[in-house]
Amino acid sequence: MGDTVEEDESEKVEIILKTIGPAPPSRLRVPSFIKVRDLRRLIASNGHLPIDNLSLILRGTALSDIRNGDDVHIQLNDGDSLIVVVKPKPPVKDGHENDDDDEDLKFQLPQSSSRWKKRLYSFLHDKLKFPDILLMLIFTLSLKAWILITMWFILAPVAHRWDLGPLYMLATGFCLILFNLGKRKAGDSSAYSIFNEDFRELPGTLNADRLDRHIRAGQF
Incomplete structure (x- = not known):
């Protein structure tokens, strides 16, 4: 039993906590190899500090809880100094438009x-x-979009070499317009009669023929 206690104690180190502000430096025994999130929790509970606004700095580097989606571990030595910063809460703004932006x-x-x-x-x-x-x-951007962008940049020097730069740019513009027209559902009519069956116009469309009929009928 005594061997287990000695082993646990040997795996711990004493670090110095220097809290920004009037609080004096303090000491805390922690495991030598520890997750940053666990270290932050120990320091917050030891000094009764808000854990959400707690920032830790070790050897000039701000410690992050997660990196690349994984928990960050650090190796501490006996006597290491850790700067503890309690970040102030942001002031409350009258309007919320800037916050949303x-x-x-x-x-x-x-x-x-x-x-x-x-x-x-x-x-x-x-x-x-x-x-x-x-x-x-x-x-x-989707993978398909990145493939198209890559192919565009590959083909651009070829078009320039064959003196087809203006035509290449013009074709690019037409393709962008064509692929961004969207798709109409069955039964929907386009605002442009040329795209509708039998060149059918939308109700209420005002054109030269309708305007002429209104004038001849004395509706103006």
Whole structure:
């Protein structure tokens, strides 16, 4: 029994907590190898601090609970200093329009995403500092769309070499318009009579013939 206690104690280290503010430094015994989320929970309960607004800094690096979809573990040594920062709550704004706009511009990868997508997102967002609007564009496009974009860039130099650049751009514009027309349900009529059977117009459409008939009938 005594051996088990000694083994448990040998696996723990004493770290120094330096909380930003008037609070004096304190010491806390924790496991030497621990998850960041568990360490945050221990520090919050020990100092009666709000865990949601708690930020931890070790050796000049802010600690994150999750990276690439996995829990982050850290190795602590005896005597390590950990800076504890309690982030203030954001001020309450009178209007909510700006908050909604900011939330719309922030892109978050869905939790159901595959592991390779999470790793790619972490690399682009954390390492390369890609803006959220660009990340949104990258991860919302389908594989088919990326294949078409890649083929367009591959064929563009070929068209330029054969002096077909303007025609290539014109064809690209027509394709974009054609593929974005959408599909009508059965029985629906287009606003343009040329696309309807027998060139049938929508009720209430005002054209030159109808205007002429109204004038001849004395309705104007």
